[in-house]
Amino acid sequence: MVSVKLVNVTKVFRGGVVGVKDINLVIEHGEFMALLGPSGSGKSTTLYLIAGIYKPTRGRIFFGDKDVTKLPPRERNVGLVFQNWALYPHMKVFDNIAFPLRLRKIPESEIRKRVVSVARMLRIDGLLDRYPWQLSGGQQQRVAMARALAKEPDVLLLDEPMSNLDAVLRISVRAELKRLQRELGITTIYVTHDQAEALAMADRIALINEGSIVQIGTPSEVYGKPRTVFVGGFLGNPPMNFLEATVGYVEDKPILVIGNNKLRVPDHYEELVRKLGLNQVIVGIRPEDMGIMDKPVPYRTIRAQVYAVEPMGRETIVVAEVDGSQVKIVTSKSIVLREDQDIHLYPSFEKIVLFDPKTEKALEVLYEEEKLE
Numbered sequence: 005m006v007s008v009k010l011v012n013v014t015k016v017f018r019g020g021v022v023g024v025k026d027i028n029l030v031i032e033h034g035e036f037m038a039l040l041g042p043s044g045s046g047k048s049t050t051l052y053l054i055a056g057i058y059k060p061t062r063g064r065i066f067f068g069d070k071d072v073t074k075l076p077p078r079e080r081n082v083g084l085v086f087q088n089w090a091l092y093p094h095m096k097v098f099d100n101i102a103f104p105l106r107l108r109k110i111p112e113s114e115i116r117k118r119v120v121s122v123a124r125m126l127r128i129d130g131l132l133d134r135y136p137w138q139l140s141g142g143q144q145q146r147v148a149m150a151r152a153l154a155k156e157p158d159v160l161l162l163d164e165p166m167s168n169l170d171a172v173l174r175i176s177v178r179a180e181l182k183r184l185q186r187e188l189g190i191t192t193i194y195v196t197h198d199q200a201e202a203l204a205m206a207d208r209i210a211l212i213n214e215g216s217i218v219q220i221g222t223p224s225e226v227y228g229k230p231r232t233v234f235v236g237g238f239l240g241n242p243p244m245n246f247l248e249a250t251v252g253y254v255e256d257k258p259i260l261v262i263g264n265n266k267l268r269v270p271d272h273y274e275e276l277v278r279k280l281g282l283n284q285v286i287v288g289i290r291p292e293d294m295g296i297m298d299k300p301v302p303y304r305t306i307r308a309q310v311y312a313v314e315p316m317g318r319e320t321i322v323v324a325e326v327d328g329s330q331v332k333i334v335t336s337k338s339i340v341l342r343e344d345q346d347i348h349l350y351p352s353f354e355k356i357v358l359f360d361p362k363t364e365k366a367l368e369v370l371y372e373e374e375k376l377e
């Protein structure tokens with residue numbers, strides 16, 4: 005087991021396409037790191053750089069203290085599971101798992117021991133005599149995992165390993181994979197575009213957008229304290245709501261003006277709003293951090309009109325319009341609302357995140373960066 009460190013890593017493909025730029029990332033020994041971002045953001049590129057399949061254009065990669073930047077894949081001892089698994093169709097499960105070990109000229113008796121042990125761990129020991137086409141998608145996925153783990157890799161690299169599984173299976177495999185990683189304590193980098201998967205499984209999440217890492221933190225940090233509008237909007241289902249506000253002053257106290265609504269500035273932002281002297285901000289509020297009231301409360305509520313109500317069983321999603329933009333509220337109560345009805349949204353002020361509309365950065369991030377300059 006080792007830690008993995010990327011230092012100022014950039015990959016420019018032939019033809020000039022930038023895969024990733026200036027990535028700095030440390031995955032601790034034994035950690036489960038999710039690399040989360042939309043399609044084309046550079047997740048697979050990062051993984052293949054770590055595996056050694058791609059060479060960085062600039063920057064260095066370390067496993068522990070060892071600089072592996074120039075090492076070929078086979079000298080890095082990584083286990084890699086691809087999106088499409090790529091099992092060898094003409095080989096039985098046993099031989100699929102054994103294949104990388106045979107390449108390494110490991111004695112056949114040792115191979116048998118390892119294959120049986122890893123197959124048992126993944127509960128596919130009854131399937132060793134079958135061909136891939138005789139397996140379900142979930143079983144094939146386990147074989148691919150077994151093949152990666154039989155090598156006893158220092159680092160496990162998974163590229164959207166569940167994208168071929170149906171939604172129900174994904175949720176059960178998710179828990180299993182998390183348990184397995186904990187039990188093996190193997191340094192793991194898990195690439196996904198599915199925010200729920202990343203939040204559910206990872207010790208920490210690195211969010212990547214357009215080839216750059218935008219935030220690294222524990223699931224609760226990245227969810228609760230997004231550093232940019234992108235992060236707030238990428239995490240959560242439904243994601244964070246954003247409302248444009250003008251900053252006004254009443255008796256020398258800053259307030260937020262959203263359409264015809266005047267809203268107090270959350271306590272933790274009062275000083276920052278003054279110091280940064282912004283005229284406009286974006287107010288970020290998570291759907292579960294807003295209550296619905298039938299009467300307004302001065303400086304506490306936002307007037308809205310009901311657009312649609314979506315009863316989801318365990319919760320209800322209320323889609324409402326505020327001054328021309330749409331917001332979603334998740335409420336646990338069974339609530340009776342008519343379309344176009346006036347309601348008053350009561351946000352939890354301590355949960356609000358304010359962003360600068362120009363840079364789309366949270367005000368605390370903007371302030372930190374201004375101080376550094």
Ligand SMILES: Nc1ncnc2c1ncn2[C@@H]1O[C@H](COP(=O)(O)OP(=O)(O)O)[C@@H](O)[C@H]1O
Nearest residue numbers: 017021022023042043044045046047048049050
């Ligand atoms: N082999 C390649 N040659 C040229 N461009 C590539 C290659 N692989 C990826 N890219 C480009 O690099 C960017 C990042 O791709 P990728 O890492 O595959 O994204 P993700 O895995 O997040 O969907 C994309 O713009 C993609 O088109």
Ligand SMILES: [Mg+2]
Nearest residue numbers: 047048049163
């Ligand atoms: Mg990819």
